[in-house]
Amino acid sequence: GGGDSGSEDGGDDKLVLGFSQVGAESGWRTANTKSIQESAAAAGIELKFSDAQGKQENQISAIRSFITQKVDVIAFSPVVVSGWDAVLKEAKDAGIPVILTDRAVDSQDTSLYASFIGSDFVEEGKKAGEWLAKEYEGKSEPVNIVELQGTTGSAPALDRQKGFADVIAGNPNLKIVKSQTGDFKRADGKTVMETFLQSTPDIDVLYAHNDDMGLGAIEAIEAAGKKPGTDIKIITVDAVKDGMTALADGKINFIVECSPLLGPQLMELAKKVDAGETVEKRVLTKETTFTQEQAKTELPNRQY
Amino acid sequence: MTTVDMTPVTEKGAPTNPRRRVYRPNAKYIPIIATLSLLMIMYSSGVANYENFGDPSVFVNLFRDNAVLLVVAVGMTFVILTGGIDLSVGAVISLTTVLTATLLKGGWPPLVVLPTVLALGALIGAGQGAVIHFFKVEPFIATLAGLFLARGTALTINQESIPIRDEMWKAISEYRIVLAEGVVTKPIAVVALLAVLIAAVTLAWTRFGRNVYAIGGNADSALLMGLPVGRTKIAVYTLSGFCAALGGVLFSINSTSGWALQGNGLELDAIAACVIGGVLLTGGSGYVWGTLLGVLVTGLIQTIINFQGDLNSAWTRIIVGVLLFAFIVLQRLVTRKAR
Amino acid sequence: MGEQSPVLEMTGIRKVFPGVVALDGVDFRMFPGEVHALMGENGAGKSTLIKTLTGVYEIDGGEIRLGGVPVRISGPLQAQQAGVSTVYQEVNLCTNLSVAENIFIGREPRRFGKIQWGRMRRRAAELLARLDLDLDVSAPLSSYSLAIQQMVAIARAVDVEARVLILDEPTSSLDASEVEQLFRVMRQLKESGVAILFVSHFLDQIYEVSDRLTVLRNGQLIGEHRVEELSQVQLVEKMIGKELAALEDVEDKAQRNRERAAEATPVVEARGLGRTGAIAPYDLTIHEGEVVGLAGLLGSGRTELARLLFGADKADHGELTVSGKPVNLRNPQVAMKKGIAFSSENRRTEGIIGDLTVRENIILALQAARGWTRPIPRKKQDEIVDKYIKALQIRPADPERPVRNLSGGNQQKVLLARWLITEPKLLIIDEPTRGIDVGAKAEIQRLVAELSDGGMAVLFVSAELEEVLRLSHKIGVLRDRRLIEELENTAGVDADRIMQTIASGATS
Amino acid sequence: MSIFKNRLFWPAAILVVLLVINMFTSRQFVTVQDGHLFGTLIDILRNSAPLILVGLGMTLVISTGGIDLSVGSVMAISAAVACLLIQDLDDQNSVGPVLLIIGIAIVVSMLMGLWNGALVAIIGIQPIIATLILMVAGRGIAQLITDGQIINVQSGPYATIASGFFAALPVALLIAVAATALILLLTRRTALGLLLESVGGSPTASRLAGIGARRLTIMVYVVAGGLAGLAGLIYSANIKSADSISAGNLIELDAILAVVIGGTALVGGRFSIIGTVLGAVLIQTLAVTVVAIGIPSEANLLFKAVVVVALCLFQSPTLREKVFGRLTPRSAAGAEVTA
């Protein structure tokens, strides 16, 4: 049990959680940060928050700083899967349990962290692919798919691409004709889609690695005089409010949820870990998928 | 009919040799001294404000956490001193880490991998230097092309992050150097400090070092004075490439992995560290010691942010900006007064 | 001497710049142990010939032989290694480095690869002492005046073990005594068999040290002569291709105006104006139509005095009134508004802007005074610029050429033109005739006299005492950065009188 | 021969090559649809607008020997301010208030520029570090304004500045053209251009020529700030939302690249407005071409590297001389000597 850090107002028994966030690269991420900050306050946990600005070196030094500051539990969303062994070992040696959120690490020694809570990007890609495969089940004409990838080399981009490609490989009619990065950005989604539309005849489906790029692409499709959701079917990942609105409006056809709201679950885990209870090694965030109909009912409840 | 005032030229009475200009030998160190003092003030305020900040390991960790930046900034210092700029360092780091990880994964012996990647870094640097010198291409654009090339290559080799499981790498990564009770550091910090030391000696005591300053002062004059301008320029970029590769190796040791997006934007951090440390971007003026201080300043700012612990990303940026601003302006005012 | 074989032979040298044939089949040779003067008007091709020899420029034709062997010199480094040591016309040193380093960089004394700083400083001090200079050798070169920098460059060049020593206008901003020192060193080197190439626009100096001279005109070889064979008048004729007569005229004019100037209204009055560490507080009044000359030795503070009157440096003592009103010259802009103009002695770093064209450089100050919103109409620009290109014989007479491609003397003329067109009340010119050929020099002197006739006040700073004496109504004498005396330039005043004043350090 | 000597020949040539490639890959290069022009070319021109605007400001800043890293952050702030205010409008489609808000956003951006200019010209901080402060903190401020979220607006008039058409031409392009014309007028019809070039060419000489370098420098940063703000508005109007995190991210690099491609030296002095515009369009065309010919994401950078390397080698005077110089008679004479 911790408590040796002793924050001024909370007395000795207040749990101190050090959390290192990847960065603030999207609205999704901001919602994630907010969820963690709010639920920490609600759970009476003192949160030490650090933003790594997308850099692994920052994150490593933040974790080390948490060790120096003698926090009770460390949690972090790894920027990248590899390369955490050394710093995790340091935490272990200092007797501080670690929880991974949102993204996994590839350490062979799984005792280095207590638990991993978060979504599975490959799974998200698969869900998107499965919906598509079902949509075109039994049809024989070729389906032209264009893909808007996330930031080149980033874990979500790689995994969402992989999961999707794996599933649609089962149907030879489904073909990805163009695939290009839109850097997870709305503006880039728009410009890349403009070029797709110009250079690729007969696009049937757009698969975007996040809502923002999809929303940008919708602008481009509309400007080209086509109807998003009808002329071109659109699948995206995330299910942020803007995306859900578009889904409800019929401009997007299917969204795979990737929930940023893992704050409450994380706080619960942190308390358990600190108390020395055994916890599950892998906790999946509660996530689902949305069709246009589901979106209409869900939309009023969306906070982010 | 002369009406000449008799007040002495200098307030403290006429100098012994009236034709000798009043010159304080330490004038050129004033920026460094000012920076150092401000750094100390910043550190003390950290100690006063945050618990555990005074722990010696916080200070010692600065060197470990910023080892990569330090090594890269040292190389950058040479380049900037000649009046150039090297934007490719961050990308060279990523290429180095990816290549190291890939080669080690492929079963290459670590003692072959190490010189190979270092040589590759130097080679990239030399190539850029050659383009800059022989084809008179702006350093900015030549090294930007180098950036695209290096990171592009890294991405095509492997987009995913690759873990390093090599025993030697892991051993170095986990090796601890105990400085005192509870204060440990890592080999990478030692390597980084060694790099600073070697660079300082090179700049102050060798012909090459002085040529670097001369070229930065005035490249045309240096050429007319018969200095090997081309060779020195190429050497400087080679050195920077080498330092970047060394930084990449340290990076791969620190994180035991290789990834093509590693070191993104590090070039700007390195340039900023040099400039904060008083190296003039126009060339010819500054010291490696200044660069060291510059790196410590950025590291300390980061540490303060970490200790503050309740800043979201927006406030993190703003506070970093504010601290940087306060530091730079104070530094500027202090040195201006002292002159 | 004639029996010896030449140490350097250049034959049929050709160098073409876009639009200009700078050298057109020039032959040039030098023998060991001679001082060979290279003569010619501004833009004749002297510096270009030197630069082709030291490999700064690649030649477009011709051959160079050193010691009888054909060579291809690819750069200054190779030239140095081949035994050719050079002081270029524009001081080419690194002002961010210390004096000692500037002398030794590239050949620092080392042990085990480590530079021996102590030894280097000592040797630098010794070397400078040979030129009668006492400098703080560890101070950055930028803290010294241009003339000192020139001496440092010379010190650097003469220390190199060279077969050929090239001095391109080394004396352009030196005083008589420094020139004497230089000549002493040159003679020593000559004794030891070094061939010295010497460029200067001072004919007296040429006749004092040279054995032989080669004359260029418009990039062409006019002839090679032994100095004794040619009188000064003949030499000038060869250089400019016609006779020269304007000089005597000037003196009369200056004489004529002396009385009138004394009664005129003061343009500027400095009371106890000074700057700590630069120039002791001084009083100085300059009247309308008056030419005030400044005389003094190297580093005596002439430049520093002049800079205060323009706000180029800020005074920290005393006050200044311009046209009767007290002013605070915070910066040059204020001074310009008050009708003061200042042409710096350091044309390369404080004067011309190399990338800009001749036209742009000329109109710059006038334009700055008008502000950016009121551009000078292009037609008017062309008019003004053409007028001054003609008046000052700027060559090539192409206003759209980047000024960096002009020869040194022509750059100086451009700089003068810049200030003349602003029609100031007070014109401060620091070494305006630096590196300017005989013909143009006379032209400039005539111009200054004319302007002062027209009521302009002029502060004239020059290392050439004759020039100061010829033009000035009044002469301020400086010593050790202090204005020690003001002399009316009456009949009895001559160079000796001034040198005496300086030597005795009169303070009464 | 002289056409090859023009610095802008090679960027223009490469641009033409890229456009021709696009002509073949795109279904409509330029056509008329719904009464206005449409097609790849129009998309390129429209999407170049923000980069052109930022590039124009950057050119002016660079001409004085400075650099502005903060343009991306200023874009984000301007977009955030505009969208925040528009969101609160009762009627987002009324033109008057939207125009007013656009004006406010631009004024705010100019104030940001004023801050930069003051740091550079009054306090005397090196431009790269002075603007780095706002680069870091500015994005934090933008994030605060938008609360880290993307603010959506549904304003027709606002969207028009990015995707609307006027007289068959895209409004964004018209804005960029107007700004270019204005800057050209400002620099070439007044004496501003000359004075800026002179300040960049030699600050000391300019001071002694009586040029008020300080005021000019501040002005240039203010203009750069205003133009970046305008670029931010177009960027955000294009996606009808303010995205404080990605708006203008890394645009400073592209802008500097555009300036350098356009033939302006980074050390300051001579500058070319048209060159910058050409550079910006070239960069945008390159981005489009990468997508159009289906280069995989991971190889994007390599492709960019190839183009940049080719460009800088073609532009290099020495290489040009080696390739084309041999054809001229006088070099033939030179060859005869060396032979």
Ligand SMILES: Nc1ncnc2c1ncn2[C@@H]1O[C@H](COP(=O)(O)OP(=O)(O)OP(=O)(O)O)[C@@H](O)[C@H]1O
């Ligand atoms: N880099 C260059 N580019 C173009 N033209 C040049 C260049 N350098 C010199 N010139 C031209 O070559 C000619 C010869 O110039 P040079 O400098 O040799 O004259 P100079 O005899 O040394 O004159 P001065 O006495 O004024 O120093 C001039 O017309 C000059 O304009």
Ligand SMILES: Nc1ncnc2c1ncn2[C@@H]1O[C@H](COP(=O)(O)OP(=O)(O)OP(=O)(O)O)[C@@H](O)[C@H]1O
């Ligand atoms: N012999 C010297 N020893 C040391 N310092 C000197 C010497 N001569 C000049 N200086 C320095 O150079 C600076 C410039 O002097 P300044 O230019 O005012 O003199 P000047 O009379 O104009 O001489 P010059 O003929 O060199 O232009 C002064 O600050 C002075 O300190």
Ligand SMILES: [Mg+2]
């Ligand atoms: Mg010359």
Ligand SMILES: [Mg+2]
């Ligand atoms: Mg002087």
